Amino acid sequence: MLGLSGYEISLITSMGIAVIFALSLNLITGFCGQISLGHAAFYGIGAYSSAMLTKAGMPLGVGILGAVIFAGLVGLAVGFTSLRVRHDFLAITTMGVGFLFIGIMRQWDFVGGEMGVSGIPGSGLGKPGFMFLVLGFGVLTVLFSLHLKRSWMGYAFDAIADDEDTARVIGLDVSRYKLAAFAMGTALAGLAGALYAHNVRFIDPESFGFVESITVLAMVVIGGIGSVFGVIIAAALLSVLPLWIQFIDEYKLLLYGGLLFAMMRFSPGGLAGLAKQILPKKSSLKASGDTKA
């Protein structure tokens, strides 16, 4: 089909899922400036929800919808913590949410405990069909991100990310926007998680741990916090390089760690920031406010 091998199709599918996942965090951390070190928990909630629903005989659509709703609801609840704690405290709280999620999943026999869930139904669309489904959702996510960024809500997020207190002073309902960011971002993570579950068809608690949370944060940060296109490029590259080149897979974490460190140390604006440095005039018109470094 399309002259693509099965291997290439699975690469593109993984890439599409990573892009959706990274953009979901970009909504919370990039647009609204609320750092999260436990985003993989929502990816996990989506994956588990859809897996359990479809294993109980529900169609794929219900599974995905359930994943989105469930992850979004839990995300909304976690969003309330962002009203209580800020900055570093929020980073540690969300990290705690991530560990709590894994801890509960490990002990909960209904979802397989440590063993995880196997035999998750496939999409029933075949590999190429599923790839198109993922790409479709990916395009929708990108369009949604771009639209949101230029909407009234996007500007409000921007103001909150810049300075929460000032945003409040000028009359923005900061709490409501923060909750909205968490609910939308985590719901999208749920979508990505559901797609992941039907793609690999086996999940266990370890698939959604701290390393995954950091990996997705790496995609957002390396792409350039808040920049939609930067994040897409970073997510696509970082998800596919380790699958593509076996040598990199061995040293995947060293690469992620090193890149995260080097990016922050030398170019905190990420790829988008680098692009702006190299092409200052071309992008100055539309990119002002793209990155908040």
Add this chain to the structure above:
Amino acid sequence: MLYVELLAQGLVQGSIYALVAVGLTLVYGLLRILHVAHAGLFTLGGYIGVLVTNATGSLLLALVVSMLVVGLLGMAIYRLCYQPILDKPPYVALIASIGLFIAMEEIYRIAFGPYGISYENPPLQDVVHIFGITLRLGEVAVGIGTLVLIGALALFASKTRFGTVWRATVTDPEMAESFGVDIIKVRYLNFFIGSALAAVAGVMVALLNNLVEPTMGSVPSYKALAIIVLGGLGDVRGTLLAALALGVIEAYGTIYLGNYLDRDAIAFAFLILVLMVRPQGLFGRA
């Protein structure tokens, strides 16, 4: 007797958390950075401890070498990694630190192998009976060692001139600087002492588990972050209390809640619960 035994186990675990967390909270007080890579230094401390002990047969020498090397490396991390990005938004240093930590773990894995290394003749494994409870000599050493080190630190901080300067700088860096304090010197000292204490914790954990592995820093790292948040970020006394409290809560929690939550989840459930009620931490000032 179970209660007392659990309390003792909890306090031993809490002592180790305390040694790791003190350095972390001091760095936070000075620089407002969540120094995640601190746990990478803890792991390195464990490796050096085991390697030197196996080579020379002396645990004490290993402890000293480990503290020195790790302390110096801590200073280097400050100079090379944090100093250039201090004026950036806080998430920059946090993410850089996480990246550094992950890279450090990977370097240990590549250098020393994924399965870890052990003592050839594990020291301090004898069993002692105190007040009717049974502890290993190593656990007693952890408790006493922590007391001595934290006591020495408290004396240094309260009785010496440099200690006073140090405390003043941690409390309010800008004010201290305006009084003529060389805050760069204080930062170096701060990183040296904090990292050396983490190295001691690393050697001790290596002793208790008789194993050093690349990822042994992960759990203490996240726990220590939780602890300094509970202690009210930058507050040394609060951090020490929070460390011991968390050790004890985990010890009891694993017995009574173990069927629902594992040890780490209990710690973080406690963290989230406390933060929702007191966003400034258990012992932090509002």
